[in-house]
Amino acid sequence: MSKILVFGHKNPDTDTITSALVYAYLKQQLGVDAEAVRLGEVNNETAFALEKFGFDAPRLVEKVAPEAAEVILVDHNEFQQSAEDIQDVTISEVIDHHRIANFETANPLYYRAEPVGCTATILNKMFKENDVEVPANYAGLMLSAIVSDTLLLKSPTCTPQDVKAATELAAKAGVNLEEYGLAMLKAGADLSDKSLEDLLSLDAKEFEMGSSKVIIAQVNAVDVNDVLSRQAELELLLNKEVAEKGLDLFFFVVTDILNNNSVAVPAGYLATRSAEAFGTILVNNQIELKGIVSRKKQIVPTLTEVFQ
Amino acid sequence: MSKILVFGHKNPDTDTITSALVYAYLKQQLGVDAEAVRLGEVNNETAFALEKFGFDAPRLVEKVAPEAAEVILVDHNEFQQSAEDIQDVTISEVIDHHRIANFETANPLYYRAEPVGCTATILNKMFKENDVEVPANYAGLMLSAIVSDTLLLKSPTCTPQDVKAATELAAKAGVNLEEYGLAMLKAGADLSDKSLEDLLSLDAKEFEMGSSKVIIAQVNAVDVNDVLSRQAELELLLNKEVAEKGLDLFFFVVTDILNNNSVAVPAGYLATRSAEAFGTILVNNQIELKGIVSRKKQIVPTLTEVFQ
Numbered sequence A, B: 001m002s003k004i005l006v007f008g009h010k011n012p013d014t015d016t017i018t019s020a021l022v023y024a025y026l027k028q029q030l031g032v033d034a035e036a037v038r039l040g041e042v043n044n045e046t047a048f049a050l051e052k053f054g055f056d057a058p059r060l061v062e063k064v065a066p067e068a069a070e071v072i073l074v075d076h077n078e079f080q081q082s083a084e085d086i087q088d089v090t091i092s093e094v095i096d097h098h099r100i101a102n103f104e105t106a107n108p109l110y111y112r113a114e115p116v117g118c119t120a121t122i123l124n125k126m127f128k129e130n131d132v133e134v135p136a137n138y139a140g141l142m143l144s145a146i147v148s149d150t151l152l153l154k155s156p157t158c159t160p161q162d163v164k165a166a167t168e169l170a171a172k173a174g175v176n177l178e179e180y181g182l183a184m185l186k187a188g189a190d191l192s193d194k195s196l197e198d199l200l201s202l203d204a205k206e207f208e209m210g211s212s213k214v215i216i217a218q219v220n221a222v223d224v225n226d227v228l229s230r231q232a233e234l235e236l237l238l239n240k241e242v243a244e245k246g247l248d249l250f251f252f253v254v255t256d257i258l259n260n261n262s263v264a265v266p267a268g269y270l271a272t273r274s275a276e277a278f279g280t281i282l283v284n285n286q287i288e289l290k291g292i293v294s295r296k297k298q299i300v301p302t303l304t305e306v307f308q
Helices: A014-029 A044-052 A119-129 A136-149 A160-173 A177-189 A196-202 A231-245 A271-277 A295-307 B014-029 B044-052 B119-129 B136-149 B160-173 B177-189 B196-202 B231-245 B271-277 B295-307
Strands: A004-007 A034-038 A070-074 A090-096 A110-113 A204-209 A212-221 A249-256 A261-267 A287-289 B004-007 B034-038 B070-074 B090-096 B110-113 B204-209 B212-221 B249-256 B261-267 B287-289
Touching: A004 A014, A014 A034, A014 A044, A014 A070, A014 A119, A014 A136, A044 A136, A044 A177, A090 A119, A119 A136, A119 A160, A136 A160, A136 A177, A160 A177, A177 A212, A196 A204, A196 A212, A196 A231, A204 A295, A212 A231, A212 A295, A231 A249, A231 A261, A249 A271, A249 A295, A261 A271, A271 A295, B004 B014, B014 B034, B014 B044, B014 B070, B014 B119, B014 B136, B044 B136, B044 B177, B090 B119, B119 B136, B119 B160, B136 B160, B136 B177, B160 B177, B177 B212, B196 B204, B196 B212, B196 B231, B204 B295, B212 B231, B212 B295, B231 B249, B231 B261, B249 B271, B249 B295, B261 B271, B271 B295
Parallel strands: A004 A034, A004 A070, A070 A090, A090 A110, A212 A249, B004 B034, B004 B070, B070 B090, B090 B110, B212 B249
Antiparallel strands: A110 B110, A204 A212, A249 A261, A261 A287, B204 B212, B249 B261, B261 B287
16 A cells, blocks of 8 residues: 555644644554645744644645545645645545535545544544554644644634543643643744734635635734734735735734634725625724634634625 | 434435434434435335335425424435535535535534445444444344445445444344345335336436536346336437436446346437446447446446546
8 A cells, every 4th residue: 555645734724734643643553654744834833832742844745646646634625725736636534624615526535524623633532433542742732733723722613522632632741731722822823923924824725605716814913913013014915915816805814812802804805795794894994803713613604605 | 403304315225215214313312303304205125124124214305494404414415416405504414425526515514424335334333432222123224225235245335344234233133134135125126116217217316527417327127138128218218318407428327236237328428438438338329337336436436537
């Protein structure tokens, strides 16, 4: 059996990177020649987690077909978020916690999606189902993914399963959940070394909503004004992206990780309608998103419903 | 919580009908108000299984949105095989063993697909995972589904998991696997009360392959000549379907359940290419499919690859 590549989405976040590492490890224990790879740069938050638990980042690849006939997707399924040449390989498994869209296979596969806060929460169950022990360092990776995706268990995406898994994994990893979690989130929210260009692509995902092409980027911050103070420059960049990529909407979201609110700056001809989708209006070209922190559960469904 | 409808595909087969009944039962045991329904007539094989284990067929519905906001799909995912108004409801779960295509949700969901021979094989695991005992009559339904989908464990779709589940379920249901299985398949292959029109729709599924619209219908027979002796009349009907539904291909397959071979009669402008897809040519407008019995594993992927 030839090598199987395991990877998450483009513009990788902590769940995507760690889930690739963790699931590749689990598959290896089950006798599969699996290797974790990544489709983009590792962000500050993920780098903090990898270093804490003694891992190198997975190898960076752009295309997957030249080196593998078979791949496993973690933490995503939509083809526009995946490897460029995803249609040229066989997807044998998907482990994910997102909606399903723009995904298609010719053959039956193992597809496991659960409506939980984090891919790692599903992977933690899969270790048990397969009677494989979770080593302390891999427990640390999974814990980091849950903290990241649920904003330290505070996001509305967080389920009792995520809380249970995080508690269990923190114990296995030998760290204090709250202390380690906040330190990791703060490392990710440290935007001091980031240009505005970086912020646009750091955690950007593309979606097809009806016939509209939408990018939603999200940045975590301890103080949203670190970003919003540069709004004029930001809008120039957003409009440039809209023009270059033929977008109907670029929805740029800054999330306050301490107070669990967000502010969006939209660009593209659907900007006004994107504000209306949240029952509000554009003020100074910003949309105030009170209590909204989850792209997956609060932003994507709201925009999808209006644009479809 | 309001009622959740559980159903399989149009032109229901034994796995689709029984999996709806079985999974609705499991969800009920877990405290969910679930009801199994069906999207079409019950075939002879399924009627035999339902009667044997003392079940009525689920209620027939055409639309689902008028009576439920939330639905669970079993044994299918492609929208053109589902309820007409499937896009108007929330799909909260899918339990399936087919490829994924033309399927999309706005929200995360529980999606469980495994590359096994039958939905019932997955459901049998889910009873165990949820610590719910399988009653003898429901074991009989699941056994019937496995026998049907794997042609009594002989189809290439059949996996060791299906064999194990069938053996276990036959014991629970108190029947002899071989004897009961053959009797059920023969009941399904009894075409004496069927018109050719019936045969065209009995187990027909629609697929989008690239830009091509394809229907693949499959009929089981003890003697394929029961059907092929009426080929002239059959071709008239196939061409009528092609014209009325704007099809690129109607691929009609008669499967010899005793010898595990098939013969296809194709109609539509892709007929010649459909023969080429199997490395053969049309002879008397028939395609000989030696050793081919599985639409899912042998026919759909072969045609998809050529038409995409």
